[in-house]
Amino acid sequence: MITIEDIEAAARRIGGRVRRTPVVEVTPEAGAPEAGAPEAGAPEAGAPAGRLWFKLEFLQHTGSFKARGALNHLLAAAERGRLPDAGVVAASGGNAGLAFAHAADRLGVHAEVFVPETAPEVKVARLRALGADVVQVGVRYADAYDAATKRAEDRGALFCHAYDQPAVCAGQGTLGPELLEQTGGELDTVLVAVGGGGLMAGVATALEGRARVVAVEPENAPTLHAALAADRPVDVSVSGVAADSLGASRVGEIAFDVARRTGVASLLVPDAAIVHARRTLWDRYRVAVEHGTAAAAAALFTGTHRPAPGERVAVLLCGANTDPSDLVG
Template identity: 45%
Template sequence: MVQIDDVRRAAERLRGRVRRTPTMRALVPTPDGEVEVVLKLEQTQLSGTFKDRGMVNAAVRAHEEGWLPAAGLVISSGGNAGIALALAGAALGVPVTVTTAQDAPAAKVQRIRSLGATVLNHFPDHPTSNAEADTLAARTGALRLHAFDHPDVVAGAGTLLLEAVEQEPELTSVLVSVGGGGLMAGTALSAQETGVRAVAVEPVGAPTLHAALAAGEPVDVAVDTIAKDSLGANRLGAGPWEICRGAELQSVLVTDEAIITAQHYLWDTYRLLVEPSAACPVAATMTGAYRVGAGELPLFVLCGANVTSPF
């Protein structure tokens, strides 16, 4: 299982290879009045999402330690991890193949291709795409990476909170959108190290962690949400679960309507254009699904911006 030392090593590995994204203070309306929060602007990563941290960490570690094959890298992705891995592969000069479902956003597929990666996107759904990535890696000898269920990906994701605490030492909590659980697991590790309380936010239509916490293990969930291209995993990853299960996480749910409202608020008030997945923490606070306590300074991770227009 990933340890905090793995996160620290990832932070050193990523220095100069991914962006140190800015933070900004913001006011968010809630049922109890406005609250001050800190926004972590991960949408300013080169790929547009936090995925740079995990993909670059995994690819560079394999390269540095001599087990990155000439056949390159293969991943199944809804789009964002594929973009980030394509960037990592281009920087290392190795081929990247991305499998994805046929309903993946065209803009994300085009971005992956524009970075020189091969995209196979004729699969009917994510499970089929995932299985094809396994088959392709076995046939070609390419290194199979996973968008969220891989130790180096989790460790890379964990660097986000360590960085944020350096920037904003007064932070007391962090709210993270959850799909497959890689970002949440990495954040949970760093939260335990820094004393920051971690909170998971999930769409009602894709409650992977919420369902796992209720069942005591990862279980399949039906995915029906506006955020499905980023938070579309139908089950929490096994690796992330091993970390999350012992982290005493709170999980709150938000509706698609609340997510859209939060997207508009971020655009109208701060001119921040983010994906539905990135707006989930703001949605939780605006609706009261999560209530900011007295003296609390929460971090909201705005995790993605691969959208083509402001709604």
């Protein structure tokens, strides 16, 4: 469980170490794709109403929101005297590993990151550039996770979970009050992509009673959707275009508890809609994001989330560690 007090403490801890990423307002009518634009299999678009903002969190250190939680986790451990000389070990589909490698580099400790063999080369190369030792194991995040937990135990290193540790979720949650302030407090709904759920957990906690959070997941990786249906976290099969960043096979316990407590709903979008949303963000706004990030926008662009008249909506564009070559031409 995390609380607003945890998020406020995280904000104090990481203040000055992370970027206050910008928010841009766009006209709601411009948010929908051109008529006939969606690729085969994508739902028909509906034009949203009210006000619409994009939170450009992909401009964060390491290219994703995860720098917030990683820094908070390591700094909190250091405060408790629990940041060992052996350094840190993390398991990641890519973005969390980059964030923990960055945080470790900033604090002068060694980082070892386990990633699936399917992790995009652009992320693996950046991990190595940050000085982390990279170990590629298996084809799923779960394979990397199992190997990483064993290595951390063997070495006496601090284990860094990609999304299911309180300090990680609290750090991600610092995005929430920042967004609320940047939108003048005039915010009804936040659309956020969910894999393991750490970002959703933090933001939903931070905005509880102020704005509702809607989770958006790929149809091929419905971790939160399945957990809400089963009333507990359950394993799901994971595949599809967003699996490199939304590739957790089970939603985190913290995320599930927060979703149930705060009433977070889960929407599912197909791969075709995600691909189209990513292209739309580039074509209309020259914003290049990864497929997992585009899932949140896909719910809006396709009408899977249809804002009520006057509804004020923010879309978290949370990561851009992607190969942009397929966006050109």
